[in-house]
Amino acid sequence: MAKFIVRRLLLMVLTMFLVTIIVFIILEITPGNIARRILGPFATPEQEESFRRQLGLDQPAYMRYLNFLIGSDWRAERLVGMPLRRIKRPGTEFYEWWATNKDDALIRWKLEGEDLIALRLQANGTVVESIDNDRWQTDEAGASTFWGIDLHDRAVLWTRGGQGYWVRSKGGGWWVEKAGGPQKWIPLQKGILRGDPGISVQTGRPVAGTLFRRLQNSGILAGLAFVIVMPLALVLGLIAGLNEGKTLDRILSIGGLAGTSTPSFATGIFLVLIFAIWLRLVPGVTVFASQRAILEKPEMLVLPVLTLALVELGYVLRITRASMVEVMRSDYIRTAFLKGLPYWRIVFKHALRNALMAPITVIMLHVNWLMGGLVVVEAIFGFPGLGNYIYKAGLWKDVFAVEAAAVVMVFLAVGTQLVADIIYTFLNPRIRYA
């Protein structure tokens, strides 16, 4: 058993690794880039090029994959020559990167004209600025360069009096050219293995924080749907299975088939039509004050939960029915009948346990399907969940965000599968894995 679990865990690690590579390759080899999407149609090629380099998109693909996987800070540390530290900006979800000076003070730099200005973080949270031109390193050709950390959490190679570059000024999003300064950028991140898949280029927020909250929201949605649908589907499936061939079974089976055959978006729209438009009972969209506050307006959760529940209902019902029918036909149940045991005792004591085996494993394996439902339901209702996040990030080709969300989704799918297999060996002692 232990050997089986270890083997499966190793396979899972291999699978996750392959998944990250597959996603990265798919997003990498295809045309279109996020810089162009953000800048819009009016940016000049020079501006786009400058912006791409500031995002670190000019680095080779394998380098960016490594950045995503294990971070870029260790590489930057070597260039800067000082240990780097990530600290949380108080009261926000944002992080700041600082270099640690010899005297243990945190330090960053900016360039003004030809002067390097050092910003030192004080114990009380304030920043003291001072000119720090001693750090320029001049080579034989007389060019002065310096690797440091800038105010936007990137490791930067500054050159004294170097070429111009383009930055977006704060007001209005217009681009201004700045003379002199940074030539190379490495956006700092710790890598997904260390819990920091990077910054979403589209929103400018750390992927990890947003993703976590979205995961919570989706978890609440899926959890509520699960709590409603599972008892219902199992009971209805058992009833249908016990009445095999009768009218009640026909109605339930056809209902179940109709449920699984109707795409989730159609189910959702029907529900909106009935409950939000004709009956006006509950709102047809979800609008929350913030992503954190989805439980503040429970009435907005009704339709998304109901849709997700209906999407799942038919499938589990059909599996349970089939399983019950099979068990009721088996020899040991016939023996029980021939022994003259009462009907309900046979059903509850003999049939139920075996009949529930199949649906329970199927439910666990069903997470893949559930996610399909989640993406659609969140799109219909504008629900701030994981599916919505990956959809938006994908539209923007926001590589780190898509990749991190994909990793989370696949991890959930593969993880539940593993758990299902392990549970199954306990439920069904006949199965022994080598």
Place this chain on the structure above:
Amino acid sequence: MATGEQASPPGLATRRSLGKRFRDAIAPILASKVALVGLGLVSFWVVVAIFAPLITPYGPLEHDLEAMNLGPSLEHLLGADNLGRDLWARLIYGARTILILAPLSVFCALAVGATLGLISGYFGGWTDEVVMRLLDAIMAFPAILLYLIIIFALGPSATNVVIAITIAGTPGIARLVRSLTLDIRTREYIAAAKLRGENPFYIMFVEILPNARGPIIVDAMLRIGYAVIAIGTLGFLGVGLPPPAPDWGSMVAQGRIYIWINPWPVLWPSLAISSLVIGLNLFADGLREETMRYQ
């Protein structure tokens, strides 16, 4: 379970007359009421799709500005959408798209998946290990995630929808074919073919594949149903066929904006997808039950 009939050498099958073979092939369909109902539903859509221009006087992109957002009437049987396009016309031209794309994508997945499954199952060893681990990784993706990533990467178009569904469907088919191959590989006629000195690919595609067809066909039927749902879903999410193509999913997405004043453009395509998928599922269910009974 499958002995005798299934394991007979291919020479025997060719000796039977063509008519008899056809009757044998459709016998399970005729024997099952469920399969017949399913076949009826699917044929309905196939027929209206083929004869689309004869059935409706309108084109799918034709505007009738006086009918904008009107409900069903004699002039427009199912009503018209926000641009005054006849919904019945859009629906049956949409059936054309989906009835081409869904089987096509399943066929592509079948071609790739069956080849990989055969190779994996027949050769075994390292080939098997590498192919299956790679396919496991693809299978680990929730299907919708794979569709979205591929389409976001390649851009929304009919071809790319087919590519996405092909990639997502391949691992499942490969697994099925591999398990069937592992079973059939041990039969005597395969040993005989090896002794004759046949090429491995001949054995795979001529000896093994035809004898594994039963479960593959039933599986493919179900897959066409999923593909219909997938194409609809992608259309609904706005990453399927680009507008103004009459695609059922995007019809729903578009009609959604005007759902408060005119629910028909949303209702009809949803019902169309459901009925087509129910038809395919019933057909596959009936077929499976009957073929199992025959064996």
